[in-house]
Amino acid sequence: MQSSGGITTLEAAAREPVRNRSFRPAGGVVGAAASARASGFDRIIAFDMGGTSTDVSLVEGAPTIANDAQVAGLPLGVPMLDIHTVGAGGGSLARFDAAGVLRVGPESAGADPGPICYGPVLSLPSLTPTFYWALCGPPAFLAANSLSISIVRVVSRANG
Secondary structure, three states, X not given: OOOOOOOOXXXXXXHOHHHHOOHHHHHHHHHHHHXXXXXXXXXXXXXXXXXXXXXXXXXXXXXXEEOOOEEOOEEOOOOEEOOEEEEOOOOEEEEEOOOOOEEEEEEEOOOOOOOHHHOOOOXXXXXXXXXXXXXXXXXXXXXXXXXXXXXXXXXHHHOO
């Protein structure tokens, strides 16, 4: 997949890698647009939260192509889907600063040892278990994997 949402060959991708710079978020937007159409929705906001960032794209009928895309302030000069990175991802670490203000990221929990709520010695909570707890209450979904979330560990560590 290319950053424009189109497909490509391996040879073309190797020859022009700049066209594939944002293929993962482009795939999310293309998939969200197709799912929305199949469900009878023409206008959506595609929301793709990964481990370190969250990407959004407004889709009105079809994904929008941007010809003025930039990375780190530098123009790319190739068509890309109009996708904006708006915030931290599910693995982003949360903490309170000295003034008591909640700060999130840019640090990330990573996969080893994983989020604090699963028990390893990570020092700060991440967004994914915090969201789950806020939306669903005590989690039972991890029982099948012999894992449990400890909100006590998350809250006590976030409060210092």
